[in-house]
Amino acid sequence: MVDTLVNFGFGAMVLTFLAALYGIGASLYGHVQKDDRWQESARNAMLLTFPLLTISVVMIVTLLLQNHFDVAYVAQVTSRSMPAYLKVTALWGGQPGSLLFWSWLMALFASMVALRNWSRDREFLPWVTIVILTTLGFFLLLGIFFENPFFRLWLAPSGEVVEALFRPAGATLFTPQDGQGLNPLLRHPGMIIHPPMQYLGFVSFVVPYAFAIAALITGRTDARWIRITRSWTLWAWLFLSLGLVLGMRWAYDVLGWGGYWGWDPVENAALMPWLTATPFLHSVMIQEKRGQLKRWNMLLVILTYDLMIFGTFLVRSGVLSSVHSFAQSAIGPFFFGFIVLTFGVSIYLLTRRWDELHTETQMTSWFSREATFLLNNLFFIAILVIVFIGVVFPIVTEATGFIGEAFPSLSNVFNGQKVTVGAEWYERNTGPFWAALLFLMGVCPLTAWRISTMKTLGRNLWKPTALSVLVPVVLVINGMDNWLAVFAFWLTALVIAVTAYEFYKGAAARSRRTGKNFLIELVLLVGRNRRRYGGYMIHFGVVLMALGVIGIEMFQTETQATIGLGEQIVLDDYSITYDSLAEFDTNDNRNVARAVVSVYQDGDKVGELYPRRDFFYESRQPMTIPGLHSTLQEDFYVLLVDWQPISTQRATFKLYHNPLVNWLWIGSYVLIFGTMVAAWPEKETEAVKAVAREARAAASR
Template identity: 65%
Template sequence: MVANLGYGTLIITFLVSIYGAAAAYFGARKHQSSWVDSARNAMLLTFPLLTITALSIIFLLVRGHYEIQYVTEVSSNSMPIYLRITALWGGQAGSLIFWSWLMSAFATAVTLRKWDRDREFLPWVILVSLVTLAFFLILSIFVENPFVSFWQSATGNITTAMFHPAGTTLYLPQDGNGLNPLLRHPGMIFHPPMLYLGYVSFVIPYAFAIAALVTGRTDDRWIRITRRWTLVAWLFLSLGLVLGGRWAYDVLGWGGYWGWDPVEIAAFMPWLTGTAFLHSVMIQEKRGMLKQWNMLLIILTYDLVIFGTFLTRSGVLSSVHAFAQSAIGPLFFGFIGLTFIVSLSLLNRRWNDLKSGVEMTSWFSREALFLLNNLLFVGIFVVCFWGVIFPVLSEALGIIGQKIPSLAGIFTGQKVTVGPPYYERATGPLFAGLLLLMGVAPLSAWKYSTSKTLGKAVWKPFVASLIVLIFLWVTGTRSWPALLGFWLCAFVVFVTLYEFWRAALARHNTRAENLLQALWNLAGKNRRRYGGYIIHLGVVLMALGIIGIEMFQTETQGTIPQGGEITLGQYSVRFDSLAVFDTADGRNVARAVVSVYKDGKYVGELHPRRDYYYEAQQPMTLAGVRSTMEDDLYVILVDWQPLSTT
């Protein structure tokens, strides 16, 4: 009953989406506002309908309806309620519904805004949003249906179908397989929703960009309307990436936050182009420049959002983050190609209209430095895109080797793996360039700026950063990449603090406010600028962590008896005991107790363990971690042997 309700509302939502898109197009072409209003109502209806669909799945998961294939795949009796709820996005079919539900929520929210000033945008924003939503609903209805049930024939064969096949009865398993152990970490409660929120949020500025192209609006109105939507998208996508890194650090057991995994990179690529877009739109707002470039960036970001979803769900790439092989891959690929071609066609039609008569007057101006910032972001994107797509191309181009035997040695058809060394060597200098620009660009001026004026503004933070560099050298740091990275971080910090100090002091002198009040009022009046500075400081903290991992991480491994020790740098770790036991939630836990000493002094106890999930028949390694402001000690239990009795 509940499954039929969920599936029925899913189909109704799809039909409503198709109607709304058609009504919006017809109303725009015929200039009939009644059709546009009808399309708007259809858009508003999709959210409550998909809410019913999502709640139906959650009900089935919580109540343990294992006759439903999806429920059996991602839940079990031993799972707590909160994990059964989050299992909505723990599998392929459920995650597509969750994506669609969030898409309808954001599209509904933007539809509710006042459209008096921008009425011509409305039908095209609805059209783009509903076409995107309809595509994901097609996947859920025809390929990855979360409401399919198990049916058993008279001969005992088990089949799956949405509706009752003739000669079968409903098959009800006593328990499910349970959620993938890697997805039972608390971080996975928030990591996927944050990524999905970032993904669907970027659909909104893309929809307005397409509306501007169709209607011929060449001003920056669409950018000003979507500024907050872009910031929200960037924020959620950033949080999703950070939470994913924390999950990897806790669960995957390799002692790092980022492994240049293909699916990690798939989520990183729209962040790169989206961040470039956030910076470049300021140039269009301030100087009326880069209109064509901004259109291209938001089109690219939208299709990278779909591309990232495609890589995760098609199974085309091997990854710990990816779902299994699925038939939705070709559909995703076709939709990406279609939207990219249509978007570029519209951009090409308006290309001349988007040309700006304003020229860049100085290569030291802020707009020039922002443009260089954009090129560096796009350069990192190109490196990442090539690294992700090359394994697929190397396998696909094997056809050439089969057709032309003389080229068989080149086009072997084997999937070539691109590893972290490629990404680190190719992107390292580009990231360093971005850090440098984070320090220089805030001190440059719009429109007119020279090397002399920029030098006068930058020399104080530069000298302060050199003092940090000298201090690091004197205290024993000799790695030149580490010294360069620390200097860049120090330079950005001093520039940012200098900007805060300079502005607060000026306001203090003119308004007779104390410095803290002046700083608070400044931030309140120009939240965009000073909020950006705070983000820059956060990026510096991340950069310091990356430098520490890449340049100073040390590791060792060994077999130690009970009471034995292993030493690494300042630390000594003593193995005290090991306990192996079963838990009420279906796990076999092997938990070690180790004592940690630093410079011979006892500093605490860690408990690395390995959990084996009987239902999923999969192990999960959980490290014992001691975190301080200075360093992390990361201890993993790899294997163990019983004590000998002889």
């Protein structure tokens, strides 16, 4: 039975790999021979990848569910005591499974692309096929030859346990009594959805990249590739954003340090593609409307693709823990080679078309929409550069140690010491740019394309600005003396006012014209201009998230103390008393220490919290789960740090007061909704076709 599952799963993986290779070859051959049939055949190969890899995924999930611990991956990420849903999610709980899962999602997108209607962009087909299948093929290569989830455990005659697909000479199958179980940190709802979202974001960005490369190769350098990939890009961006937000929520709930974002290299790896994808979403609009920034858009989509591979490389190759573990990892050098290759080829293609990608129109004003978009791009890229430096620098200091060794006179500079780049450095360096982006979000929607003067911009801006100034005034009157915070709150107020004003102005104008109800017109307005108003909704979501960030970054307070039963710790207007603590074992192999504390706000009891420490016997790993008293205004976050064993007379608690943090999560819902409004497939496909037909008729006339 196990043999069949393993053989089918592995066989399907190999077949997919072969299909990818065939597709690449057939596309090239078809292109050279100018034979559509070969290209059609390559397209069919691309279509086949998803059903084939689905077989592999079904097989590995079955193995995971049925506790077949003689399969190395199953023994590594599951254990008998784990519930079934966790066994399914263990598919992305370890390296080999992650690679297969990644490939599977990539194959899903490959098949979807194969199914689209190609009649209008036939010339893109071979190149899109090649780019997508090369990416897929690369990940399958890693999955088949290096990190294979179907490898079995064998007991060699020497007594050593080895991982291999086929029986080594003289070896017998080795079946451990139980598996090691999923990393406890991954047993959280956020972590169950976070990786799929992150991966979906990554793989769906391959599609715009593939079309961009196809446009570069074919020389069709108009905005067609952008139009085709518009909704792919938006969905990809939504998935990337969701992946980030879910990761934040997971960190907040599980890692137990009172925050949501630690500027950890793994977090940064996921953030970097987002930092190029977001300006890309904006600057493609300039190309569509004004024919400008063609080169820049190409560069952004190439960067996003390679940053996504780079992110996967950082997380998967071990380069972060040390340069040495990277050199030892089987896949690290492969990844690095793939990034260099794809980036090099892309940049070469871009320079080949450099002159054709000239700007069609001129920039006319510093206050135009396109100028503010350019600034937006500058700030995003500035943040990207900072994050990139922060992530790469420790690797550089460690890796350049050899220079100091070779030239002792330089050993002071190149000492080979690994350094740490902590959160504060990132916050100090990126902070001004985030603020500048908030300001742009306030100004940009009121600028006009092509021409906007100080005067026209001022005319549009003064009403919402006047309204937004009320916020800092009220804050100062109420005694807020943190001027940076007052400024930040004013920025958020400005964005909210401008965004609301935009909706109001549009709907009021329609309502005056048609005489219909304002609210109905508001809905119609959004429905008719979904991309634009969906975009504003996203702005609205982002600014709510910014409120949460400002709250926790600027006003977080914390304290830690050890108290006896019945004693109290005070933090701001909150306090807790230590009521009791129980230590017990659970049937899923955990030892749980769970404290009961009463929470008082201004002296009134507002509830009980149960901060706890789980200790996982299998992985010998502790996990701190906070107790959370959550309101729209703030979170009161209690961690159990330590306790007196057995007597439990005394315990140490760490308390955090996180103002406004829930707006971070509320804002993310608005952001999701806004993106879906903007990205939902157009119903008016008929109308679009009619426009296209008209345009063609006009052209032929």
